[in-house]
Amino acid sequence: MDSIKLAKQLVTFLIEMHSITKEKLHSDLELIDHNPYEEMKELFYNIQNKLFPFINEKAQKDIIYSFESFLNNEEHLKTTLIHGDFGASNILWNSQNCEISGIIDFGGTRIGDPAFDFAGILSSYGEDFFNMCIDLYPNGSEIAQRVTFYKSTFALQEALHGLINNDKRAFENGIKEYL
Numbered sequence: 001m002d003s004i005k006l007a008k009q010l011v012t013f014l015i016e017m018h019s020i021t022k023e024k025l026h027s028d029l030e031l032i033d034h035n036p037y038e039e040m041k042e043l044f045y046n047i048q049n050k051l052f053p054f055i056n057e058k059a060q061k062d063i064i065y066s067f068e069s070f071l072n073n074e075e076h077l078k079t080t081l082i083h084g085d086f087g088a089s090n091i092l093w094n095s096q097n098c099e100i101s102g103i104i105d106f107g108g109t110r111i112g113d114p115a116f117d118f119a120g121i122l123s124s125y126g127e128d129f130f131n132m133c134i135d136l137y138p139n140g141s142e143i144a145q146r147v148t149f150y151k152s153t154f155a156l157q158e159a160l161h162g163l164i165n166n167d168k169r170a171f172e173n174g175i176k177e178y179l
Contacts, residue, residue, distance in 0.1 A: 080111065123154055
């Protein structure tokens, strides 16, 4: 598999998708406009109030530091159309042509921080491939820190989802590194 070719395909898709701002969308298209800081503030509140009883003290301090660093660095983010669930399970691969044949599951599509889509790449494909992609993305270095932060919330979101929805498996998968 030619990882540079794959990276170029994924980044080209994201550049196109992220070029669509709220103002460019048709007014009859009802997409949720997420303020990334408000969304993360609410997530942090829920993690502290619902998950902290299960999380060891050192991990709690690390989580607090991570969220406070993100929330206290409120910069003006340009929100755009994002996929919202841009991980390996939603990227179709044609092994005969060695190329991406499609992107699926647009159920999480919304107005949000483009860095969130790259967190899916980082989580699914690892740091080396992520770095290749972020280097191809215009001003990618400017969003890299937020990408890392968003990725760090994925397991916590899974644990929270499991706790709220009485899904023992999701809870255990998400919480295991924080026990």
